[in-house]
Amino acid sequence: MVALSSNSDTDQVLVEETGCVRTLILNRPKQLNALSSAMSTGRAFCAGGDVAAIAHDVRHGNWKLGTEVFRKKFTVCYAVSTYSKPQVSILNGIVFGGGAGLSIHGRFRVATEKSVFAMPETALGLFPDVGASYFLSRLPGFFGEYLGLTGSLLDGTEMLACGLATHFVPSERLSSLEEALHNINLSDPTIISAIITEFSQVPKLKEKSPYNHLKIIDRCFSRRTIEEIMVALESEAANNKDDWISSAIQSLKKASPTSLRISLRSIREGRLQGIGTCLIREFRMACHVLKGEFSKDFVEGCRAILLDKDRKPKWEPSKLELVTDDMVSHYFSKLNDEDWKDLQLPGRPSLPYAIAKL
Numbered sequence: 001m002v003a004l005s006s007n008s009d010t011d012q013v014l015v016e017e018t019g020c021v022r023t024l025i026l027n028r029p030k031q032l033n034a035l036s037s038a039m040s041t042g043r044a045f046c047a048g049g050d051v052a053a054i055a056h057d058v059r060h061g062n063w064k065l066g067t068e069v070f071r072k073k074f075t076v077c078y079a080v081s082t083y084s085k086p087q088v089s090i091l092n093g094i095v096f097g098g099g100a101g102l103s104i105h106g107r108f109r110v111a112t113e114k115s116v117f118a119m120p121e122t123a124l125g126l127f128p129d130v131g132a133s134y135f136l137s138r139l140p141g142f143f144g145e146y147l148g149l150t151g152s153l154l155d156g157t158e159m160l161a162c163g164l165a166t167h168f169v170p171s172e173r174l175s176s177l178e179e180a181l182h183n184i185n186l187s188d189p190t191i192i193s194a195i196i197t198e199f200s201q202v203p204k205l206k207e208k209s210p211y212n213h214l215k216i217i218d219r220c221f222s223r224r225t226i227e228e229i230m231v232a233l234e235s236e237a238a239n240n241k242d243d244w245i246s247s248a249i250q251s252l253k254k255a256s257p258t259s260l261r262i263s264l265r266s267i268r269e270g271r272l273q274g275i276g277t278c279l280i281r282e283f284r285m286a287c288h289v290l291k292g293e294f295s296k297d298f299v300e301g302c303r304a305i306l307l308d309k310d311r312k313p314k315w316e317p318s319k320l321e322l323v324t325d326d327m328v329s330h331y332f333s334k335l336n337d338e339d340w341k342d343l344q345l346p347g348r349p350s351l352p353y354a355i356a357k358l
Contacts, residue, residue: 012027013027023178051097051126052302052306052307054066054069058298058299064340066286067286067287070129071343073101073130074101074130074282074283075345077102077275078131078276078345079346081106081275082275086108088110088181089103089109089110090178091111091112091117091159092115094116097120097121098130100119100132100164101132104131104164107166107192108192109167110169111156111160111165111169113157113170114171115156115159116154117153118151118154119136122148122150122151122263124256124259124298124301125297125299125302125315126286127263127266127289128266129286130282132148132270132282133270134273135164137267138163138271139164141214141222142217142220142221143211145264145267146210146217146221146248148263148264149221149229149255149263150255151251152210152247155206156203161209161211167197168200169199173199177195180198210248213242219236226257227321229252230249230252237249256295256297258295258297258315258327259301261323261328262285265332266285276345279343280342280343284331287335291337293330294331295315
């Protein structure tokens with residue numbers, strides 16, 4: 001076993017090698033395996049990036065330090081998405097934000113009854129990143145817009161149904177699955193898929209799952225603007241008392257108006273872009289968010305949700321109508337800063353392979 005860490009007190013990534021299999025174990029359990037620049041065991045696969053640490057840097061005027069964290073994170077996501085060898089991610093717990101970036105771009109994503117997926121960034125004054133504009137936009141219908149804008153939770157069954165997971169394996173079978181994977185000496189994805197399938201089930205969706213209501217989701221989240229989406233949802237709520245509809249409305253009302261606008265445009269643009277283009281655009285967006293020229297919602301969201309935990313963020317701009325189209329477009333442009341550099345992704349000859357994975 002090899003330990004990778006920049007912190008002498010904690011080995012944040014554990015690496016085990018058996019035959020031709022290399023296992024990476026995220027090892028920051030107290031932080032729910034939140035991604036650090038060094039990189040995590042516990043009840044989480046990965047609860048996303050360590051945004052509280054980035055927000056701390058931004059508050060103290062060091063926003064450029066945060067951009068380097070995003071640069072490294074997005075580069076890793078690109079490497080995963082274009083890697084020719086099969087990656088098997090076992091999602092036995094929380095899969096939020098950056099945790100999705102480490103796994104969803106890979107070939108095999110194994111969910112369990114303990115899996116919980118979400119992209120909760122709009123509640124933090126951020127936006128679904130780590131290539132989420134690529135993989136959310138490729139989910140059935142407009143389910144990706146629903147997930148990315150509301151931050152709604154999915155269980156392992158729903159992850160399998162919508163395609164975020166490729167397999168569902170009960171957690172009690174995981175140790176046997178891992179043993180079987182370690183015993184093969186081939187990296188043939190067909191063989192690996194067959195082995196995972198031996199341990200897999202196809203569980204039934206819960207009756208109240210939003211995924212059972214894709215027609216309603218498509219009717220609402222296919223609308224052109226956030227305001228139109230809200231009106232459509234409220235119209236549905238007048239005739240339908242399903243909890244998921246009222247929950248979606250409340251989530252949108254509580255989210256950062258700026259985050260909602262840039263997130264919707266990002267996902268829509270991602271429908272027509274490859275993974276590399278999505279990550280480059282998202283990096284520019286992240287840099288603008290950290291610089292805080294038009295809005296400091298990211299710092300305020302982290303304060304309200306992660307630090308003070310009063311869950312009462314004071315967004316600025318405070319209303320959707322105050323976030324103009326010109327302001328939104330600014331987030332998609334290169335930064336006007338002589339020290340800033342655009343995201344440079346490594347040359348990967350297997351890019352078509354990345355597109356085929358999702």
